[in-house]
Amino acid sequence: MPGLRISPAASSACNVAGRAVANRADRRPLELPLAVTAQPPNRLSDAVLDERLRGTRFVSITPQRVLNSPASTGMDYWSLNPYVGCEFGCSYCYARYTHRYVVERAHDAGKLTDAEFADYRGEHGWEAFERRIFVKEQIVGALAADLKHVPLGETIVIGTATDPYQPAERRFRITRAVLQHLTRCEGLSFGIITKSPLITRDAELLVKLQQRNEVQVHISLITADARLARTLEARSPIPAARLRALRKLIDAGVNAGLIVAPVLPGITDDLPHLDALFAAAKAAGARFIHAGALRLYAAVRDRFMPLIAEHFPDLVARYERAYARQAGAPREYARALARRVQRLQKKHGFAKNDGMMDRYRPSRVPTQGELELRGSLP
Ligand code: SF4
Numbered sequence: 001m002p003g004l005r006i007s008p009a010a011s012s013a014c015n016v017a018g019r020a021v022a023n024r025a026d027r028r029p030l031e032l033p034l035a036v037t038a039q040p041p042n043r044l045s046d047a048v049l050d051e052r053l054r055g056t057r058f059v060s061i062t063p064q065r066v067l068n069s070p071a072s073t074g075m076d077y078w079s080l081n082p083y084v085g086c087e088f089g090c091s092y093c094y095a096r097y098t099h100r101y102v103v104e105r106a107h108d109a110g111k112l113t114d115a116e117f118a119d120y121r122g123e124h125g126w127e128a129f130e131r132r133i134f135v136k137e138q139i140v141g142a143l144a145a146d147l148k149h150v151p152l153g154e155t156i157v158i159g160t161a162t163d164p165y166q167p168a169e170r171r172f173r174i175t176r177a178v179l180q181h182l183t184r185c186e187g188l189s190f191g192i193i194t195k196s197p198l199i200t201r202d203a204e205l206l207v208k209l210q211q212r213n214e215v216q217v218h219i220s221l222i223t224a225d226a227r228l229a230r231t232l233e234a235r236s237p238i239p240a241a242r243l244r245a246l247r248k249l250i251d252a253g254v255n256a257g258l259i260v261a262p263v264l265p266g267i268t269d270d271l272p273h274l275d276a277l278f279a280a281a282k283a284a285g286a287r288f289i290h291a292g293a294l295r296l297y298a299a300v301r302d303r304f305m306p307l308i309a310e311h312f313p314d315l316v317a318r319y320e321r322a323y324a325r326q327a328g329a330p331r332e333y334a335r336a337l338a339r340r341v342q343r344l345q346k347k348h349g350f351a352k353n354d355g356m357m358d359r360y361r362p363s364r365v366p367t368q369g370e371l372e373l374r375g376s377l378p
Pocket residue numbers: 001086087088089090092093094095161162163195236
């Protein structure tokens with residue numbers, strides 16, 4: 001998921017920054033973390049946890065570290081992703097490169113044969129992201145160690161690269177184990193990004209987490225149009241289910257809102273489209289809403305542009321011109337979109353929220369404006 005701005009906790013009652021708060025008389029017993037097994041398998045093919053009828057395979061990995069530091073990502077928050085790869089398979093997803101990186105490293109380390117490497121990359125290099133899902137088992141031990149390096153008041157975002165509540169979570173419950181562990185902390189700020197109503201399973205945990213920390217749950221939705229969503233996102237939950245999940249979280253007392261990202265130029269950026277989303281967020285009780293334009297990284301182009309060519313052929317030339325020299329949207333377009341979003345935030349009674357500030361903004365941003373917003377600006 002694209003970068004977002006989450007304000008740090010205003011104050012803290014944490015006795016050890018970012019660490020488990022021990023010996024608290026009022027603390028309820030914590031559920032056991034995932035069991036630690038003796039040795040990770042030498043070969044990824046030995047670590048297959050499950051294989052679905054449609055061919056999706058789930059593979060166990062045991063990373064030494066699970067928190068990505070701001071220095072390693074270039075973002076100003078820590079991030080955590082319980083899975084590598086995502087079954088939702090959104091055409092615009094920029095996280096495919098993370099999957100490719102894991103596969104290439106496993107191949108280099110001799111954990112994948114050449115044939116397996118080809119299978120784990122897929123014919124076009126992007127399919128495996130949706131069909132070969134790496135499950136970070138035994139994550140809690142590594143998380144506990146990593147948390148010792150997180151200073152008080154810092155932000156940790158869960159789900160920056162893959163959805164933490166994708167279908168695999170129903171069975172493997174890695175995200176739930178992470179949340180259970182994080183409820184020991186206080187004085188931190190947490191963001192969670194998901195498209196899945198499965199997050200409502202953990203509403204109680206989220207409420208508990210926000211008793212001592214700042215929590216923002218971002219339900220991700222780029223359109224209220226179910227048919228358009230199905231075209232753009234192969235297997236994501238329908239928009240209505242996501243809005244119902246948002247309502248449930250709000251009713252449970254969780255600080256939750258909507259993230260509209262990416263806004264797709266010429267497809268979902270018109271005023272009626274965005275206005276409908278903001279109205280739906282308001283009706284669901286969202287505490288905040290923010291939006292940001294598409295970034296078209298190389299790993300996205302291979303998957304996304306053929307879909308544009310098939311369903312929106314008139315836009316192909318505009319996209320190619322606008323994103324020819326950079327991954328981010330042209331500056332004039334991004335500014336016009338930001339103005340539109342701010343006016344819609346005001347119209348629907350939301351506070352100004354520029355959570356989608358692009359943290360990868362290059363020092364010199366091209367100024368071409370080929371992607372004018374559709375319709376007149378509000
Ligand atoms: S849900 Fe998020 S991580 Fe999963 S494919 Fe879609 S954009 Fe990527």
